[in-house]
Every structure is written in C-alpha cells, then in structure tokens.
Amino acid sequence: MARRARREPRIPEAPVALDAAGESLASLVREIFGPEVAGFDVQVGAEVDEVTLTVRPEDVPAVCSICKNDPRLNFDYLRCLSVVDYVESSGEFEINYHLYSLDIRHKMVVKTRVPEDSPVAPTVTGVWGGADWYERESNDLFGVRFEGHTNLVPLLLYEGFEGYPGRKSFPFHDYDEW
Numbered sequence: 423m424a425r426r427a428r429r430e431p432r433i434p435e436a437p438v439a440l441d442a443a444g445e446s447l448a449s450l451v452r453e454i455f456g457p458e459v460a461g462f463d464v465q466v467g468a469e470v471d472e473v474t475l476t477v478r479p480e481d482v483p484a485v486c487s488i489c490k491n492d493p494r495l496n497f498d499y500l501r502c503l504s505v506v507d508y509v510e511s512s513g514e515f516e517i518n519y520h521l522y523s524l525d526i527r528h529k530m531v532v533k534t535r536v537p538e539d540s541p542v543a544p545t546v547t548g549v550w551g552g553a554d555w556y557e558r559e560s561n562d563l564f565g566v567r568f569e570g571h572t573n574l575v576p577l578l579l580y581e582g583f584e585g586y587p588g589r590k591s592f593p594f595h596d597y598d599e600w
Contacts, residue, residue, distance in 0.1 A: 438468045447528050448473045450494055455485070473530045479543045482519070482534050486549045489521055489532065497521035497530065500546070503556035505564040507590045509538045515564055517543055536566065545571040563588030 440448065448466060451473055455464045462485065465476040477485050489497040501520040508514050512535075519532040536543055545568040546553045557568040558577035565586040568574065576583065585592055 436470045439471050440468050440473070441471070443528055444468065444471060444473055447530065451475055451530065454488065454492060454495065469531070474533055475530060476533045479517075479534045479536055482517075482532065483544045483546055483549060485532060486519060486521075486546050489530070490549055495530075496523045496526050499524050500550040500552050500556070501529070503546075503553060503560060505560045505566055505588065507564065507588065508535075510590060513538050515541050515566060517560070517566065519546065541566040542569055543567075544569050547571060560588075562586075565589070 448468060452466050455462055455466065455475065462481055463478055464481075464485070467474045467476065475485065475489075486497075489495050499522045501522045502518075504518045504520070506516040506518065508516055514535040514537055516533055516535050520529070521532060522529045534543060541564065543566060545557060547557065547568075548570075554571075554573070555577060557566075557571050558574055560566045561568065561571075561574050562576050562578045562583075563586055575581075579587075587594075
C-alpha cells in the first residue's frame, strides 16, 4: 500500500482573551519580573486566556521558585509540564510549565525553549515534587533531559526503547485494521 503524503495541518489562531483577573496577573508579573530585576531575561505575554512568561532555560528553577514563593503569585500547584515539538520550524522543543494558585485561583504558563540537538533543561523537582513524573514522561517521549533530576528512569516506555515517540519525526508505521 502506498504511503500518503503528509498533509500540513491548518492551525486556527485563537484570539487572546484575558479577563480582568488575567490582566491584573499580567501586570503583577511584569512588576515582579520587570527589567529592574537583575539576571532574568523574561518576556510576559498571553495566549488565549492565560498569561505566559518566557524565560531562558537556565532561569527556569529560579523563576519557578519566585512564582511559587512570592505570596502575590503563590503558584503552589504545577498542573502539568508539557513539551511541544517545534523542530520542523525552529529546531527547538518548547517546555511549558502550567502553574495554578489554589488560594488565589489564577493560572499562568512559564515557557522555555531548548535546541533539538541538546534538549537539556534544569529540573524543577526542588520547587514542585510533582514535577518528577512530568519530567520523566518528557524524557521518555521527547528525549528532554532534566539536569539535576535524580531518577530519570523510564516512566511510560520500557528500558531500552529506541527513539522518542512524542517527536513529530518518530516513524509511526501504517497498518491495516482487520
């Protein structure tokens, strides 16, 4: 059976729609991580209904620690850690830390990018213990290594599995259903 050519997806653009609480959070994040804070190169933005904070990989643990420990932010819950494959367009993976404050009830995403040829980021398990499984999953599926993580053993795949099935380049074989 001949393999069909891959069709480029049409990705709809969702408009940014921050509510009043989101606008307030964006303003607060700009104040906390503004240019007067030495050592951080951050970009505050928004996507759909969430504030985003884009940082360098080496700044992730410190920025996340501030996000958790500053009482004005109080991001005490890491909802999810996800990796997005942008290798075809930029040669990078984007790591997204989805944060939530259980007390204040606001949310934000901290983002960083790592190159495909050296996908390494520092661990945040010292900030949120729950990052352990998320980082292991990201290592299994995308090959992102989290420096300082003490137990990056496979979580989803068996020991010795070859390749990274989360990457767009991973070869999934066509098959016929019976």
